[in-house]
Every structure is written in C-alpha cells, then in structure tokens.
Amino acid sequence: xxxxxxxxxxxxxxxxxxxxxxxxxxxxxxxxxxxxxxxxxxxxxxxxxxxxxxxxxxxxxxxxxxxxxxxxxxxxxxxxxxxxxxxxxxxxxxxxxxxxxxxxxxxxxxxxxxxxxxxxxxxxxxxxxxxxxxxxxxxxxxxxxxxxxxxxxxxxxxxxxxxxxxxxxxxxxxxxxxxxxxxxxxxxxxxxxxxxxxxxxxxxxxxxxxx
Numbered sequence: 001x002x003x004x005x006x007x008x009x010x011x012x013x014x015x016x017x018x019x020x021x022x023x024x025x026x027x028x029x030x031x032x033x034x035x036x037x038x039x040x041x042x043x044x045x046x047x048x049x050x051x052x053x054x055x056x057x058x059x060x061x062x063x064x065x066x067x068x069x070x071x072x073x074x075x076x077x078x079x080x081x082x083x084x085x086x087x088x089x090x091x092x093x094x095x096x097x098x099x100x101x102x103x104x105x106x107x108x109x110x111x112x113x114x115x116x117x118x119x120x121x122x123x124x125x126x127x128x129x130x131x132x133x134x135x136x137x138x139x140x141x142x143x144x145x146x147x148x149x150x151x152x153x154x155x156x157x158x159x160x161x162x163x164x165x166x167x168x169x170x171x172x173x174x175x176x177x178x179x180x181x182x183x184x185x186x187x188x189x190x191x192x193x194x195x196x197x198x199x200x201x202x203x204x205x206x207x208x209x210x211x
Contacts, residue, residue, distance in 0.1 A: 089139035129173035159184030
C-alpha cells in the first residue's frame with residue numbers, strides 16, 4: 001500500500017512538472033530572441049505566421065510555415081500592386097480637391113477678346129503652382145470660358161486659347177505637362193447670368209480645378 005502511494009505521488013509530480021515546463025523548442029526560441037509565432041489551423045492542420053522586423057517599415061512580409069516547421073510561402077503584401085496614377089485631370093469622374101481657406105480663388109480673369117495672362121492672373125497662378133509643387137499627387141484641369149458675345153465656334157476657340165495661356169504659364173512655373181489638362185467650355189457655362197459688362201467680366205475666365 002505504501003509502495004502504491006509513493007508511485008502515485010511520483011506520477012502526479014511528473015505530470016505537474018510537464019504542465020509547467022514549456023516545450024524545449026519554444027524555450028530555446030525565447031532564450032535566443034527568435035520571433036514568436038502565432039499558430040492557427042491550416043490546410044495541413046497547422047500553420048504559423050511570422051512577422052519580420054523591417055526597421056520600422058510600414059509593410060510587413062508574412063511567412064507561412066507547415067506543421068513540420070517547413071517554410072511554405074513568403075508573401076509580400078505589396079506584390080503585384082502598381083503605383084496609382086489618378087489619370088487624366090479632365091476626367092469628370094475624378095473628384096475635385098478643394099483647398100481650405102485658399103489665398104486666391106481658383107480663377108484667372110481676362111479682358112474682352114483677350115487671352116493673355118496679366119499680373120493679377122500670374123499671382124493666382126504662382127499660388128496654385130506652389131500648391132501643385134507641394135503636393136505631387138495633385139493635377140489640375142484648366143477650363144476656358146468666354147462671355148456670350150461671339151459665335152459658339154469662336155468662343156470655343158477663344159476659351160481654349162485662354163486655357164492654353166494658363167497651361168503655358170504653369171509650365172514656366174515648374175509644373176509638368178502631364179499634370180495639366182486643357183479644355184474649353186466656350187460660353188456654355190457662365191459664372192454669372194446677364195448681358196451687362198459686370199456679368200461679362202466674370203465669365204471671361206479660366207477655372208483651375210484641382211484633382
């Protein structure tokens with residue numbers, strides 16, 4: 001009887017020791033400073049996901065291990081991704097990017113039947129060129145407009161000349177041509193309705209729409 005009690009005590013002690021002691025492989029990993037692994041069921045019954053330290057990089061590659069510890073896959077989350085270009089700035093599906101409290105309105109005005117940019121207009125363009133330089137992701141659509149005087153064909157051509165004049169000025173100010181789009185609306189989209197000089201002055205313009 002005493003012998004059986006000693007045997008039961010020895011078995012119980014061994015069981016407790018086994019429960020309180022981590023597996024040798026895990027203990028070696030802890031002592032060696034190896035990265036810890038989270039495990040979950042996989043196709044082969046078990047896989048592990050290991051995150052590697054990339055020195056503060058935002059994207060972490062993922063390694064997939066099988067139940068036997070063999071590396072099954074090394075996945076780069078960015079693999080297959082391409083840099084995104086917002087495309088044609090004249091694309092109407094691209095949302096407009098609006099500045100908060102801009103120093104200048106996004107409009108350059110012109111004299112009657114004129115398409116040259118004056119000094120007031122250049123101040124506006126210098127401001128928006130700086131906005132584009134500070135944020136290389138942005139592009140600008142340039143829409144030329146006219147007042148109602150003249151034929152529709154003439155006004156479409158005049159609106160394009162005005163938009164092209166703004167385009168040329170922005171090129172001089174350091175903006176790449178692939179970041180700019182030029183279009184003419186002619187007389188079709190007046191800023192102000194009316195047939196007086198005050199309305200005409202507001203409608204002779206180029207709009208700078210950031211995208």
